[in-house]
Amino acid sequence: MQLGEKLAPLAIIIGVITVSFSAILVKLSSGEPGVIAFYRMFFSALILLPFFLRGHVKEVKHLQRKDWILTIAAGVLLALHFILWFESLQYTSVASSTVLVTMQPLFAFVGAYFLFKERITPQAMISAVVAIAGSVLIGLGDLQVSGMALVGDILALISCAFVTGYLLFGQSVRQNLTLTTYTFLVYSVSAILLLLYVLIKGESLGPFEVNEWVIFVSLAILPTLFGHSLFNWAVKWVSTTVISMAILFEPVGAAVFAYFILGEALSVSQLTGGSIILLSLGFFILTIRRIKVS
Structure with missing residues (x-):
């Protein structure tokens, strides 16, 4: 077993912990969703730039057309x-949005099957069905709170599909590219697109108070560089x-962070639906065998 295979579980654990701060930091910011997303990607790419220039520029020259695409x-x-998820946090709670945006296995099962011919086990299918039931329960509970909360839930679920596609593409490209090159290019493309989005919408890029800049940089360092990059x-x-x-x-x-930092308490539907989703994860982990990339 290669060193990378041994360290991968630890990297995933650290990544999960750091991405847990993402929704909290977005909630603490007073900026527009598109602006927050742009600065998150911009600072992430900016931090990676010196490392990219130091020894990875030549790698770009050898990129095949498929890898570029x-x-x-x-x-x-x-x-x-990011656009849809940050928008969702304007309407629904951190708990609901985060639970729904992490429903990636529902999309990953299908994508991995078609792109990499990974077998979908019965255990995975059962886990997916149970997770769907949990997400529906959260949505019904939020609908009783307000219609806009349900809109936030829907946006979070759609954003989940997008981030799953992002990871699936990365699974293919990362076989040919180093982490620094891949993340720098992806974050740069994302930042450019988000900048265009902000300019088209006419959202302000500043000036901001010092605490806002701290939030933007924190989003780049914690959930992005120590979260997405580790994934x-x-x-x-x-x-x-x-x-x-x-x-x-x-x-x-x-x-947990939302409760202590933002004072957001969990409703019965959120607690029940979230527990159902997490139980489906536990079932998956206990029964599924290691999945190999074909």
Whole structure:
């Protein structure tokens, strides 16, 4: 077993912990969703730039057309994910949005099957059905609270589909590219697209108070560089499906942080639906065998 295979589980654990801060930081920001997303990607790419220039520029010259297409597509999907997810946090709670946006296995099962011919086990199918039941329960509970909360839930679920596509493309490209090159290119593409989105909408790029800039940089360092980047590193050795299932732990951390930092309490439907989703994850982990990328 290669060193990367041994360290991949640890990388995923660290990634899940750090991405749990994402929704909290977005909620603490007073910026527009598109602006928050842009600065998150911009600062992420900016931090990676010196490392990219130091020894990875030559790698770009050898990129095949397929790799370019998949890398650009990944950046576009990541940008769309952030736009919709940050918008969802304007309408619904951290707990609901985070639970729904981490429903990636539902999309990963299908995508991994068609792209990489990964077998969908009966255990995975049962886990997916149970997780859907949990998400429906959360949605019904939020509908009783307000119609806009349900809109936020729907946006979060759509953004989940986009981020799953982003990870699936990464699973393919990362076999040929180093982590630094891939993440720098993807984050740069995402930042450019988000900048265009912000300019078209006429949203202000500043000036902001110091605390806002701290939030933007924190989003780049914690959930992006120590979250998404670690997932992108691990995806070279483990399946997108495995990572997607592990990310279902994110709502636990996010809900705890939201309670202590934002004062957001869990409703009965959120607690029940979230518990059902996490139980489906536990079932998956206990029964599924290691998934190999074919």
